[in-house]
Amino acid sequence: MMQDTLTNPTTEAGTTAITNTSKPKLGFLGVGWIGRNRMEVIAQHQVAEVTCISDTAPENCSAALATIPSAHAINSLDAILEQSEVEGVVIATPSAFHAAQTIASLEAGKAVFCQKPLGRNAAETKRVVAAARKADRLLGVDLSYRHTQAMQEVYKVVQSGELGHIYAVELVFHNAYGPDKAWFYDPKLSGGGCVIDLGVHLVDLALWALDFPEVQNVKSHLFAKGQPVTNPDEVVEDFATASMALGTGAHLQLSCSWNLPAGQEAIISATFYGTGGGVAFKNTNGSFYDFVAERYYGTRTERLCSPPDAWSGMAGVAWAERLAKGEGFNNEAEEYVKVAEVLDKIYGRYDAEG
Ligand SMILES: NC(=O)c1ccc[n+]([C@@H]2O[C@H](COP(=O)([O-])OP(=O)(O)OC[C@H]3O[C@@H](n4cnc5c(N)ncnc54)[C@H](O)[C@@H]3O)[C@@H](O)[C@H]2O)c1
Structure with missing residues (x-):
């Protein structure tokens, strides 16, 4: 699967050479805000070669090419797929196109x-995972917060068993700005509001840390501009609260929002409480980027780690490293389905394909 390329001696024009060894070649589809960031981080870590870039907005494509001059623009996904040397595709288009x-x-x-x-x-998520299994190809999703140092510390504590019986999990993600692009507010393009945008991360973090227990009795309340949402396929929610019971006996409470008058830019946390104490992943000073891990003993708090932490884009780097090692399909991809099933329950959606 891996491509071996030598090359790029300094050209007569004097352009700087790219030294390359045996890195997978990647095509990038959608290089808006997050796609460009992920592309740059993968390139900076030199874990893969950015070969071609496609975006329906020419200005976004040009801006991305300006940072990776060795890549070339290409006009469609089909054209990327025709490139036999491309081993992997990194997709960061509006959510409706992902599947x-x-x-x-x-x-x-x-x-x-x-x-x-x-x-x-x-249903869409299952079809994607089934396609990855059939093709035996590595499928990664940008569950970026798993890759923060703070969440890594929390994961270790939860997994160690030192919290005893974990009976409560509180998940919070308030983005007091809300998205700045129109497509996020169209449920046909986004799939939903703050639950699918922010809640997806938190549900994933909680289930991942707890080894994906069964999720039962999901009860939720969705709001848009302060009014209850009864038709989430037509209106995106900007506030949601949900409670659920886990097969472990724990109760999980989720709150997330866009544009809440939160008094700060963001409130983000995942806190686990057990008979042996607590542990939390949380942002500091309202930041979207700075996180701490805290261990709680009754009224006492111990800080497990503090910023800085260059975690942004590291999920993509980890995926590229695995691709470089020649990994194919991994059963972990079924976790994406488990999280999607919980989100369906929060939205009151019924998976007709069961
Ligand atoms: N993992 C994370 O933490 C995280 C953070 C932010 C956003 N996201 C996700 O990333 C995705 C993109 O979000 P964004 O904020 O970067 O959006 P964006 O609108 O800035 O970027 C989307 C890009 O896709 C391009 N595009 C649209 N249709 C296309 C097509 N058919 N083919 C090629 N390009 C196309 C657009 O021109 C744009 O450049 C969303 O699904 C969002 O949920 C994830």
């Missing part, structure tokens, strides 16, 4: 790293 673009890439024999959400619902 179809990922499936097309997998069926063309490419590995995929896709932005969250992988699908707008569990």
Whole structure:
């Protein structure tokens, strides 16, 4: 699967050479805000070679090319898939396109790293994971907060068993700005509001740390501009609260929002309480980027780690490293389906494909 390339001696024109060894070659589809960031971080870590870039907005494509001059622009996903040397496709388009673009890439024999959400619902997500399994290709989703140092510390504590019986999990993600692009507010393009945008990360973090227990009795309340949302396929929610019971006996409470008058830019946390104490992943000073891990003993707090932490984009780097090692499909991808099933329940959606 891996390509060996030598090269790029300094040209007569004097342009700087790219030294390359045996890094997978990648095509990038969608290089808006997050796609460009992920592309740059993968390139900076030199874990893969950015070969071609496609975006329906020419200005976004040009801006991305300006940072990776060795890459070339290409006009469609099909054109990326025709590049035999491209081993993996990194997708960061609006959410509605993720499932179809990922499936097309997998069926063309490419590995995929896709932005969250992988699908707008569990049925779409299942189809993508089935396609990855059939193609035996590595499928990664940008569940970026797993890769923060703070969440890594929390994961270790939860997994160690030192919290005893974990009976409560509190998850919070308030983005007091809300998205600045129109497509996020169209449920056909986004799949939903703050739950699918922010809640997806928190549900994933909680289930991942707890080894994906069964989730039962999901009860939720969705709001848009202060009014209850009764038709989430037509209106995106900007505030949601949900409670659920886990098969472990724990109770999980989720709150997330866009544009809440939160008094700060963001409030982000995942806190686990057990008979042996607590542990939390949380942002500091309202930041979207700075996180701490805290261990709680009764009224006492111990800080497990503090910023800085260059975590942004590291999920993509980890995926590219695995691709470079020649990894194919991994059963972990079924976790994306489990999270999507919980989100369906929060939205009151029924997976007709069961
Ligand atoms: N993992 C994370 O933490 C995280 C953070 C932010 C955003 N995201 C996800 O990333 C995705 C993109 O979000 P964004 O904020 O970067 O959006 P964006 O609008 O800035 O970027 C989307 C890009 O896709 C391009 N595009 C649209 N249709 C296309 C197509 N058919 N083919 C090629 N390019 C196309 C647009 O021109 C744009 O450049 C969303 O699904 C979002 O949920 C994930």
